Amino acid sequence: MIEFKGITKRFVRDRTPIFALRDVNLTIQQGEIFGIIGESGAGKSTLLRLINGLETPTQGTVKVSGINLSDLSKGSLRELRLNIGMIFQHFQLIQSRNVADNIAFALKAAGVKRTDFPQRIKELVSLVGLEGFETNFPSQLSGGQKQRVGIARALANNPSVLLCDEATSALDPVTTLQILELLKDLNERLGLTIILITHEIEVVKQICHRVAVMAQGEVVEVASTYDLFSQPAHDVTKHYVDTALQIELPERILRTTPGKIIRLQFTGEKTGESTLSEAIKQFDISVSILHGKVDYIQNVAFGVLIVSLTGPTLHVNKALTWLEEQLHTLEVIQDVA
Template identity: 90%
Template sequence: MIEFAQITKQFVRDRTPIFALNDVNLTIEQGEIFGIIGESGAGKSTLLRLINGLETPTSGTVTVDGTNLSRVSKTALRKLRLRVGMIFQHFQLIQSRTVADNIAFALKAAGVKRAEFPKRIQELTALVGLEGFETNYPSQLSGGQKQRVGIARALANNPSVLLCDEATSALDPVTTLQILDLLKDLNARLGLTIILITHEIDVVKQICHRVAVMAHGEVVEVASTYAIFSQAKHPVTKHYVDTALQIELPERILRAAPGKIIRLQFTGEKTGESTLSEAIKQFDIAVSILHGKVDYIQDVAFGVLIVSLTGPTLQVNRALTWLEAQLHAIEVIQDVA
């Protein structure tokens, strides 16, 4: 659906060139929910704005649904934008207009006949769960309801792509989950390709099929969401995963714990606890669980345990070798003789 090929975007500030994007190559498939995660200034918003032509690359090509944006006329670009919906962090609603009028604004811009407005508005409010709110003004709505209006407006032209620019950052955790569930449902029901940019990896974990991690204008890692959590390679990605799983041990616990302290990961049906129990039986060692977390990513279990292994050095090393063969990943954090 979308392809970025050798994209560079350069701005000039005080006569100094600044690279917002540097040699980005990325493909987003039709019908997937694709996350782009990075800190402020990583380049993710600039990348998103290239999709609907709000920004143009300094070099490289952007292709959307088979159309090379660098080769289209202004008229063709306007038509393309009708196929690309967009929702924003702060909703961008017209405060002096009702829910129905905010949606009608998008319909009018797309050239829909006025006689068709009521039916289409009714369809869209039902789709996003806002039946009965058509005559309400934005000031009468909660944050989640305002974002639902934004989504309805973005869907007014039956787009094939939906761009979400930090769409849940202004919402509380419960409302965030509700909006993410709605986006997931729209993706399944309408076959929408959704590109979601965020700095929150919990958002990515909830709904994205794949994710690109950005830092300093570059894409440093691309993988399925499950692979990002279970097999993170780049330090930036590992930092995001550790933050999401909240598995860092306080320094005082590390100092006090005896033996070899290891972090082990397990996936799917194989649980860390049962594997550790087997290691205790086989190698006659003591195991203390210092910290643990089990989560589900794309409905597959993923867990992390931090444990200390104590006992005769030979037996501890044999147990460690055995654990490495049984589990997804092992990392020695501390080795106290």
């Protein structure tokens, strides 16, 4: 659906070149929810704006549905944009218009016949779960309801691509989950390709099929969401995953806990607790669980345990070798005699 090839974007400020993007190569498949995560200044928004032609690359090509955007006239680019919806962090609603009129404004911009407005507004209001709020003004809506209006407007022209620019950053955690569930439902029901940029790893974990991690204008890693969590390759990605899982041990615990402290990752049907129980029986060691978490990513179990192993050195080392064979990942954090 979308392809970035050799993309570099350079701005000039006070005669000094600033690179927002450096040699980005990325492919987004039709019908997937694709996350782009990175800190402020990583280049996420610039990359997103290249998709609808609001920015043009300094070097490289951007293709949408096989069409090279740099080959399009202004008129053809405007026509292409009708197939791309966009929602924003701060909703961008017209405060003087109610819900129905905000949607009508988008329908007019999309060239929908005015006689078709009532039926289309009814369909969009139902699609985003705002029945009964058609005459409410933005000041009378919650943050989540405002974003639902924003989504309805973005869908006015039946686009095949929906761009989400930090769409949940202004929302509380409960409302964020509700909006993400709505986006997931729209992806499944309408076959929408959704590109979601965020600095929140939890957002990525909830709904994205694949993720690109950005840092300083570069894409440093691309993976399925599950692989991103279960085997992050880049240091930036590892930081995001550790933050999401919240599995760091306090320094005091590390200093005072004897034995080998190890971090275990397990996936799918194999659980860390049952494997550790087997290790205790086989190798006559003691195990203390210091921290643990089990999560589900794309409906597959993924867990992390931090434990201390104590016992005769030979037994502990044999247990470590065996555990490495049984589990997805094993890392020795600390070895205290």
